[in-house]
Amino acid sequence: MDPLHLRSAGTSLVVSFDSGEAEVIHWGADLGSTLPDLAILGEPIPHSAVDANVPAALLPQGSSAWQGRPGLRGQRIADGVPGLDFSLRLRVVDVQTDASSAVGFAAVTSAVIASAVIVQKDPDAGITVTSTLTLHPGGLLELRHTAVNDGTSPFQLDELATVLPVGPDAVELLDLTGRWCRERHPQRRAVQQGTWVRTGRHGRTGHDSSLLFAAGTAGFGNRHGKVWATHLAWSGNHEQFADTVADGRTMIGGSELLGPAEVVLQPGEGYTTPALFAAYSDRGLDGISEAFYSWFRSRPHHVLPAASTGLPAGNPRPVVLNTWEAVYFDHRLDTLIELAESAAELGVERFVLDDGWFRGRRDDHAGLGDWYVDETLWPDGLTPLIEAVNSHGMEFGLWVEPEMVNLDSDVARAHPDWIVGPAVLSHKNGGRLPLEWRHQHIIDLVNPAAWQYVFERIDALLGENNIKYLKWDQNRDLSEHGHAGRASVHAQTLAAYRLFDELRKAHPGVEIESCSSGGARVDLGILERTDRIWGSDCNDALERQTIQRWTGVVVPPELVGGHIGPTTSHTTARTHDLSFRAITALFGHFGMEWDVRQVQGAEREELKRFIGLYKEHRGLIHSGRxxxxxxxxxxxxxxxxxxxxxxxxxxxxxxxxxxxxxxxxxxxxxxxxxxxxxxxxxxxxxxxxxxxxxxxxxxxxxxxxxxxxxxxxxxxxxxxxxxxxxxxxxxxxxxxxxx
CATH class of the missing domain: 2.60.40.1180 (Golgi alpha-mannosidase II)
Known part of the structure; x- marks a missing residue:
């Protein structure tokens, strides 16, 4: 079988099938249109080793003597006996390719392979794995696997990883870590024998998750050095890792981190991994960003599709005023209308009402889950405020947190069985609840009735009010997350995705922001169904310089909310001049989170001038390299x-x-x-x-x-x-x- 060669934008991926497996021969710099006979790459066989070359496969297998992490871990359960078919011997049975016109190669005029589907089977174990690879025009590789149980008994899948080998000159690792209000800070270490694993057990992406996992040549920087980088597009538990085996080869990749028996495939059932996105650059990290930005901006549903797509240009990213750091929970119509009038005078184009508008919500102890406008605060509903906002030419946006619930809420009292916990019984019937986090719990979206309730309430809010934007929050980890007594982060994540998808389908004109205690749900899984992310709850400009720089290594600025906060930050107590806060917020989707009624005199004129600068330059900021x-x-x-x-x-x-x-x-x-x-x-x-x-x-x-x-x-x-x-x-x- 001929090797597979995907090429785009200076990148080549070569997969050989000579060993019977899908062996990745090369992922890196473009190799041109002609390959030699790959038999020349046969390795020597050392003493005290298996008597064959060991492939660096798309699915590394112990049956081929791969001594690192296997690509698939699981076991068949037959007649009550677990642990069967623990070691698979998958072999390629089919390869399908899709050719498209070459992009990014002046010397190539013929069609090149843009994507492929590789099918591998182990008929004895009764498992088929189908791998889908797409090398996008900007050089971003997308990889996912689907495992199907062809057997006659259940197969418990413990892990299905997406991995790729990096070049031998990749000697340094870079990943990101952080915490609340300090997300996405870099850390580096040398590539060493063994496995470096970044584990996320938050039930969401996590403040400390590594948006990018990269290996590169010594000292690689922003604009120099070779870099191989991956991102796992998943908003639940996950692992990302670099795995270096004794022969010196290194694989990088990731997988969903499955809980005990979360995925048990019945005969005929399948499981598909989250997509692994991977980019290679010989121009440092900026080249990696260019590959990701090209992919984002070529999507038909991107907020500002690139001109090269031929799609409508989209609307300029509006100047935002969010009310949180202006009024917090103090919702009074006259105050909010004054704030809206002041914002409009400055040039604001979108006014977002934050937490505190729904029943029983006077602080963060009560009300979550009761998604009805509070009649005591808003006897005429939100209409008077929305009309006032619209009368000044601004869109109206609203904060929601659909996946969460307070025990002090009507819905929790009526449906205690809708609250997530580790026990089979509800907490009202003696079951145990997870520890509270910000006085709240998680509503069980795996429960069809709970999912339907949440969908109907948000759907009604959007249908009854002229709302153009949702700030969708998620203010806690999914700890001890179970449905009917079994681990269910996997199912909850898919149910949340379906909630986003169905609401977008019902209300296609509404933009959605992913906020999660700030920047705890930033990944390409959630960004496939939202229009922006909130980088951090920290508006301190000094902290934001680092947060936004490393968020921007993957996510383009038009999708990253950046706001001018008050002169003194409420999360750090640092005081900064307006110019520093403004320039920091400029290189994103610009807005303010500030009581702008208090901004007067020369400072107000400076702010107004700067908003004009944003409007003048936002087209460049949101489309440029x-x-x-x-x-x-x-x-x-x-x-x-x-x-x-x-x-x-x-x-x-x-x-x-x-x-x-x-x-x-x-x-x-x-x-x-x-x-x-x-x-x-x-x-x-x-x-x-x-x-x-x-x-x-x-x-x-x-x-x-x-x-x-x-x-x-x-x-x-x-x-x-x-x-x-x-x-x-x-x-x-x-x-x-x-x-």
């Missing part, structure tokens, strides 16, 4: 976007703390067209802005700063410009315009 410079001084950051045609760029120079050097020196501005000339100007803050004088510590600015600079893209990338001496926790916004 991401650029993150490798800056030697780790107290400084330079990041931005460049338009696909190279006509324009927008960059932020950020000082996160004091530097070891008395002046920053020349900072390279990469990513522009090297052959074109650019006008570089500092556009915010500017003289006259309320906090301009506090932005710098210098007797004299660099020569170019007052009136701008003219230079080629090559000069700016190789020589750069001397930057002003920024005070710590301040930033400067630069525009680059081709002339």
């Amino acid at each position: 991401i650029v993150r410079a490798d800056v030697p001084d780790d107290s400084l950051m330079l990041h931005g976007v460049v338009s696909d045609d190279g006509d324009a760029g927008l960059f932020a120079v950020v000082s996160t703390r004091t530097s070891f050097a008395e002046q920053p020196g020349r900072l390279a501005i990469p990513g522009l067209d090297p052959e074109r000339s650019y006008r570089v100007q500092a556009i915010f803050p500017a003289p006259g802005d309320a906090d301009y004088a506090r932005t710098f510590t210098q007797v004299q600015p660099p020569a170019w700063l007052p009136s701008g600079a003219q230079a080629s893209g090559r000069f700016l990338a190789e020589v750069g410009l001397p930057m002003p001496v920024l005070n710590p926790e301040h930033a400067l916004l630069l525009s680059c315009t081709a002339e």
Whole structure:
């Protein structure tokens, strides 16, 4: 059987079938249109080893002497006897390919293979695994497996992993970790023999989950080095790992982390893994981001489809005002209308009413699950507020938390059996409940009646009110999560996905944001059914610089909510000038979470001007190529976007703390067209802005700063410009315009 060769955007994936398995020979740089006879790659056989070459397969198997993690773990249960068919010998029986026109290769004019379906069977064990691979036009690989029980008795599936081998020069690992209000911070370690596993047992993606799991050459950075990276598109329990065996080969990948007997396949039943998305880059992490961004922006349901798709352009991402840090639970119509009027005067385009509008909700102890407008607060319903918001030309959005319930709620009192727990019995009948988290529990969406109730209540809210946007929250982990006494995170996750899907189908004009105690549900599984994620509950601009930078390694800025919070952050008590908070929020889906009625005088004029800057540049921010410079001084950051045609760029120079050097020196501005000339100007803050004088510590600015600079893209990338001496926790916004 001929090898399979997928090619796109500088990436090749080669799969050989000579061993009888689907062996991944190469995932990495493009190999061109012609491959040699792959028999030349036969490895030597060392002493004290199996007498055959051991393939690095799509599904690594112990039956082929793979000594790392197996791709599939499970056991058949026949006549009450467990542990049968514990070791599979899967062999390829069919390969189907789909050819499409080549994308991204000037030298290739013929059709190339874009996707493939590989079927492997073990007839003795009664298991078939079908692997679907798609190499998307931007170079992003999508891989998933489906296992089917062909036998006559149940088969308990314990794990089905999606993995890929990385190059031998991948010697360093990077993954992300964090906590509430400090999501997605990087950590690095050397590749060593053994397995490095990142486990998520939160029942949701988790604040500490690794949005990206990467291996690369030594010291790989933003714009240099080879990188192989994966992302598991799943919003429940999961594992991501790097597995290095004794012969030096390393596999990276992930799997759903299944609970005890969560997936028991009856004869004829199947299980499909979450998709593993994988990207290769020889240009550092920015190349990885480009592959993910290309995939997002080519989706027909993306909020702003790329021009190359031929789809309607979509509406510009509106300026948002969220009421949470303005009023919290203090919902009074006159106050909220005043807030809406103040927001509209500034240029806000979407007004979002946060937690506190439904029955019994005066604080976070009660009311969740009772998704009816509170008649005591809103005797005329939400209509007066919605009409006031709409009269100022703004859309209206609403906060909901459909997957959660308080014990102090009408629905919990009426249906105690709808509350998730580890026991068969409800808590009213002696069953045990999980520990409370933010005074709340989880509603059992696996229960058809509970699912239907939640669907009908949110459907009614959307049908009865002119709501254009839902902020969909999920404020706790799914601990001890069971249905009818059995582990059920897997089923709950699928039920939640179905809830999103059915509500979107019923209300296609409503956008949905995934919020989960901030950034605890950020993954491509949830982003297939939502229009934006909330990166973190922390609006502190210093914390957000790191959170947004590493969220943005996978998720494009138009899908990442970034808000200006109050002058003093309510999560860290840090105080920041408006310009720093604004520039930080700019490189996302921009908004505010602040009582803007209190913003007056010169600061209000500065805020209004900045909102105008966002509207002027949002088309570029939400469509351009991401650029993150490798800056030697780790107290400084330079990041931005460049338009696909190279006509324009927008960059932020950020000082996160004091530097070891008395002046920053020349900072390279990469990513522009090297052959074109650019006008570089500092556009915010500017003289006259309320906090301009506090932005710098210098007797004299660099020569170019007052009136701008003219230079080629090559000069700016190789020589750069001397930057002003920024005070710590301040930033400067630069525009680059081709002339």
